[in-house]
Amino acid sequence: DVKVTQSSRYLVKRTGEKVFLECVQDMDHENMFWYRQDPGLGLRLIYFSYDVKMKEKGDIPEGYSVSREKKERFSLILESASTNQTSMYLCASSLARNAGYTFGSGTRLTVV
Amino acid sequence: DQQVKQNSPSLSVQEGRISILNCDYTNSMFDYFLWYKKYPAEGPTFLISISSIKDKNEDGRFTVFLNKSAKHLSLHIVPSQPGDSAVYFCAASVGGSNYKLTFGKGTLLTVNP
Numbered sequence: 299d300v301k302v303t304q305s306s307r308y309l310v311k312r313t314g315e316k317v318f319l320e321c322v323q324d325m326d327h328e329n330m331f332w333y334r335q336d337p338g339l340g341l342r343l344i345y346f347s348y349d350v351k352m353k354e355k356g357d358i359p360e361g362y363s364v365s366r367e368k369k370e371r372f373s374l375i376l377e378s379a380s381t382n383q384t385s386m387y388l389c390a391s392s393l394a395r396n397a398g399y400t401f402g403s404g405t406r407l408t409v410v
Numbered sequence: 411d412q413q414v415k416q417n418s419p420s421l422s423v424q425e426g427r428i429s430i431l432n433c434d435y436t437n438s439m440f441d442y443f444l445w446y447k448k449y450p451a452e453g454p455t456f457l458i459s460i461s462s463i464k465d466k467n468e469d470g471r472f473t474v475f476l477n478k479s480a481k482h483l484s485l486h487i488v489p490s491q492p493g494d495s496a497v498y499f500c501a502a503s504v505g506g507s508n509y510k511l512t513f514g515k516g517t518l519l520t521v522n523p
Contacts, residue, residue, distance in 0.1 A: 302453070307451075329509050331510075331511075333513075338419075338515060339515060340416075340499065340513045340514055340515035340516050341454070341499060341501075341513040341516075342513075343510060343511075343512075346509075346510060348509070356510070388453055388454070390453075392509055398444050398446075398456035398459060399446075399454075399456065399511065400456070401446075401453030401454050401455070402453050403451070403452055403453050404451070404452070404453050
């Protein structure tokens with residue numbers, strides 16, 4: 299089974315801090331994604347990547363950046379954390395459309 | 411502009427009965443649809459999918475129906491079990507090499523023993 303690992307389950311950061319959320323997948327998937335889940339809003343796409351060094355903006359990229367230096371690792375960066383970035387962050391990877399995504403367990407980030 | 415809509419935030423059914431979760435979409439370019447299930451404090455897990463060239467796909471207790479003319483899909487769970495209690499997300503994508511999924515807001519299903 300594909301495993302997608304997010305480095306932290308819970309994080310508490312202060313406003314203005316630079317925050318790194320790490321995601322690693324172990325099945326050589328080309329496609330990786332970052333979503334956030336908020337009550338009443340569902341899952342919203344922040345950034346995605348179809349290959350190493352490639353990145354594309356999703357629906358809500360403002361305040362975020364990403365890094366994909368290696369195929370297995372996709373990092374989400376909050377340049378200057380704000381309280382409205384308090385959320386559940388979900389990383390996913392996929393190989394082909396018919397297989398769907400495999401999600402990590404999520405990182406619940408609280409910005410105080 | 412919400413392209414994938416799940417208009418029922420919650421649904422409650424009795425164990426053994428059928429659960430029907432609905433999803434509507436507005437983007438006629440969507441040609442692949444998926445359902446995910448999510449338990450609290452876990453990531454969503456892939457459940458079942460359907461291509462726009464089909465109108466039905468079945469996997470055990472789970473069946474997805476697609477009505478392209480109505481831009482509507484539904485997930486049927488028969489028989490429902492208490493372990494099916496979770497949030498269900500409908501998702502859609504556009505053809506080609508774009509694997510980006512657009513998700514609905516989710517429906518919380520509660521199956522009562």
